Amino acid sequence: xxxxxxxxxxxxxxxxxxxxxxxxxxxxxxxxxxxxxxxxxxxxxxxxxxxxxxxxxxxxxxxxxxxxxxxxxxxxxxxxxxxxxxxxxxxxxxxxxxxxxxxxxxxxxxxxxxxxxxxxxxxxxxxxxxxxxxxxxxxxxxxxxxxxxxxxxxxxxxxxxxxxxxxxxxxxxxxxxxxxxxxxxxxxxxxxxxxxxxxxxxxxxxxxxxxxxxxxxxxxxxxxxxxxxxxxxxxxxxxxxxxxxxxxxxxxxxxxxxxxxxxxxxxxxxxxxxxxxxxxxxxxxxxxxxxxxxxxxxxxxxxxxxxxxxxxxxxxxxxxxxxxxxxxxxxxxxxxxxx
Numbered sequence: 339x340x341x342x343x344x345x346x347x348x349x350x351x352x353x354x355x356x357x358x359x360x361x362x363x364x365x366x367x368x369x370x371x372x373x374x375x376x377x378x379x380x381x382x383x384x385x386x387x388x389x390x391x392x393x394x395x396x397x398x399x400x401x402x403x404x405x406x407x408x409x410x411x412x413x414x415x416x417x418x419x420x421x422x423x424x425x426x427x428x429x430x431x432x433x434x435x436x437x438x439x440x441x442x443x444x445x446x447x448x449x450x451x452x453x454x455x456x457x458x459x460x461x462x463x464x465x466x467x468x469x470x471x472x473x474x475x476x477x478x479x480x481x482x483x484x485x486x487x488x489x490x491x492x493x494x495x496x497x498x499x500x501x502x503x504x505x506x507x508x509x510x511x512x513x514x515x516x517x518x519x520x521x522x523x524x525x526x527x528x529x530x531x532x533x534x535x536x537x538x539x540x541x542x543x544x545x546x547x548x549x550x551x552x553x554x555x556x557x558x559x560x561x562x563x564x565x566x567x568x569x570x571x572x573x574x575x576x577x578x579x580x581x582x583x584x585x586x587x588x589x590x591x592x593x594x595x596x597x598x599x600x601x602x603x604x605x606x607x608x609x610x611x612x613x614x615x616x617x618x619x620x621x622x623x624x625x626x627x628x629x630x631x632x633x634x635x636x637x638x639x640x641x642x643x644x645x646x647x648x649x650x651x652x653x654x655x656x657x658x659x660x661x662x663x664x665x666x667x668x669x670x671x672x673x674x675x676x677x
Contacts, residue, residue, distance in 0.1 A: 340664045341635035342628070346391070346642060348580060348618060350545035351497055353391035353642075354433050356635055357656045360583070360622055360644035361396045361439040361499065361551070365409040372402065372412025374421045382425050385649055386434035387670055389656030392642070393429060394499050394549075395422075395438040397506070398490075400482040403450035404442035404507070413440065413486040422493040432670070437497035439551065440486045440538075442479065444468065444507030445516075455510050456517040456524070461590050473521045476530060479507070484537035491542055498538060499549040502531055502574070504588030509553055512570050513589055515560050528573040535577035547580040549620070554607035555586050559593030564607065568614050575615055583620040583644065584608040598623075601630055609639045620644050626651075628659035 343355045366377040378395075385393055398411040405412060412418060422438070429436045445455035445468035454475070455468035471479065487498055502508040510516045511523060511530035523529050538548060552574075554567050571582060584607045587597050597603070604623035612619045621640035625631045626648025634643050649655045654669075657677065661667040669677045 340632060340660075342632045342643070342663050343660045348547045350543070351435060351547050353435055355389070355391040355656070355660065356642050357389070357391045357631070357659065358620055358642050358644040359385050359390045359393045359649050360620075360646045361394045361501075362646050362650065363396045363406060363410055365407055367409055369409050369411060371418075372399070372405070372410070372414065373418050374411055374425060378411070379425050379428070382436070383428045383432070384653040385656075386429040386432040386436075388649070388652075388654035389660065389669070390434050390649070391656070392497070393434055393436045395425075395436065397439050397441045397443075397501055398486070400440065400442050400479070400486040403447055403453070404444075404482075405450075406443045406446060406448060408449045413438075413489045414482070416489060419489055419493045422490070422495075426494045435496040437499050437549065438490050438495050439499040439501050440483060440490065441501035442483070442507040444510045446505055455507065456519050456530075459516055459518065461505065470519070473523065476523050480530070480533045480537050483534045484541055487538040488541040491546070497547045497549060498542060499551055499583060500534060500538060500579075501551050503551040503553040503583075503585045505553075505590060506588075508534060509589060513556065514562060514566070515556070515558060516589065528570050531570065532573055532577045535574055535579055539578040548578055549581045549583055550574055550579045551583040551585060553586050553588055554584050554604070554611065556589045557587045557592040557595050557597055558590040561589060561593070561595075564610060568611070571611065571615060575617060581618045581620060581642075582611050582615070583622065584611050584640075585622055600624065601627055602634065605634060605639050608634075612638075612640065618642070622646065626655065628662040631659060632663045
C-alpha cells in the first residue's frame with residue numbers, strides 16, 4: 339500500500355494525502371502593505387488544484403519591519419484578513435487544507451531601516467547591524483505574534499506554523515551564538531519561543547494543530563547541534579506544539595560544517611525528532627523524487643513530506659508524484675485528458 343496518497347489526521351486536521359507545500363516567500367513586487375495579491379491567489383490555488391494535501395502559506399510577518407523585504411506578506415492589521423480569506427476559500431474547494439507561517443525576520447529584515455534582534459550581532463558584514471530589543475519590547479513582540487495568529491484563525495486557516503528556523507527572530511533567540519542577552523530571555527534560550535507558543539495556543543481552537551518549523555542544527559562555526567535543538571523542542575512541545583517541521587541552518591554563513599545538497603539530506607534530523615519526541619514530523623529538503631518521498635513515509639522517517647522547489651517547478655507535482663508511486667491519478671475533470 340502506498341503511503342503518499344493516504345490520509346493523515348491530527349486533531350481537527352485531516353489531510354487527503356501526505357504531501358505538504360512548505361512556505362516559500364514569493365517576494366511579489368505587487369504586494370502592498372503586506373496584503374496578498376492576485377499572484378498569491380493564483381500561486382496557492384494552483385497547488386491546491388495540483389493535488390497538495392496541505393499548503394502552508396509563506397512567511398507572514400507580525401509587523402512591517404519584521405518582513406525580510408517590503409515585498410513580503412504580513413498579518414499585523416485586521417484589514418489584511420479578507421485577502422487571506424479569499425485564498426483559503428478557493429483552496430478548500432479543491433480538497434486541500436491550508437496553513438500559514440507566522441514569523442518575524444529579526445536581524446535578517448533587509449529592508450527595515452533598523453532591524454531588531456536579541457542582540458546587536460549582525461548576520462555578517464553585508465547585513466545591517468540590528469538593535470537589541472529591550473526586555474519590554476520582547477514581551478510586546480510576543481503579543482504581536484499572538485495577534486497575528488488570532489487574525490490567521492479569524493481568516494479561516496486550518497493550521498498555524500510558527501517559524502523557529504532559518505535564522506529568523508525566534509531562532510535568533512534560541513541560538514547561543516546569536517543571543518548574548520543577560521536578561522531572562524538570555525538566561526533561558528527557550529523562553530521567547532515558549533511564550534510565543536503559549537500565546538498562539540491561547541487564541542487557537544483547542545483542536546487546531548500547531549506546527550513549528552525548526553532548524554535541527556546550525557552550520558555557522560560554533561553553531562548549535564542536534565541535542566541543543568531537541569532540548570528546546572521538548573519545551574516547545576510541552577508548551578503546545580503538535581508537529582515539528584524539521585529543517586536546518588539559515589542562521590548565517592556556513593563554517594567548517596556545510597549543509598548537504600543531496601536528496602534527503604535532512605531526513606536523519608526528521609527521524610531523530612520523531613524518535614526523541616514521539617510526535618509527528620514533517621520532513622523537508624530535496625524530496626522531489628516521488629519514490630524518495632514515498633520511501634521517507636514508508637520507512638517511518640516522517641508522517642508528512644514537504645516539497646518546495648519541486649512545486650515551484652511543477653504546480654501539479656502532487657498529482658504527478660501520486661501517479662508515479664501508485665499508477666493511479668484523480669485530477670480535476672478538465673485535466674483528465676492530459677494526465
